[in-house]
Amino acid sequence: MFKFQRIFSGGEQWTDNLYKENEYIGKLGKDKYGLFINLQRDLTLGEINLLIAQLSNAEPLLLTEKIEIQKSS
Numbered sequence: 001m002f003k004f005q006r007i008f009s010g011g012e013q014w015t016d017n018l019y020k021e022n023e024y025i026g027k028l029g030k031d032k033y034g035l036f037i038n039l040q041r042d043l044t045l046g047e048i049n050l051l052i053a054q055l056s057n058a059e060p061l062l063l064t065e066k067i068e069i070q071k072s073s
Helices: 045-058 060-064
Strands: 002-010 013-020 023-031 034-039 067-071
Touching: 002 045, 045 060
Parallel strands: 034 067
Antiparallel strands: 002 013, 013 023, 023 034
C-alpha cells in the first residue's frame, strides 16, 4: 500500500512525498504539464498498477493526465 504526504499545494498543483510500507521511495506531484513521479528505486509492474489504482480511486480525473516517471540516481 502506498502512502502520500502532501508537502506543497497551490491551486491545481501539488507535490507529495511517496512511501511504500513506510519506506520513502520518492515524490509524486501534479504541475501544469501533468503528473510526475520521481523515484529513488525501481517499481515492479504490480507496484505501478497499485499506485495507479490508488491514485485513480482518490481522484478519478487523474486518469486523463499525462505522466512522467523518472528515477533519481
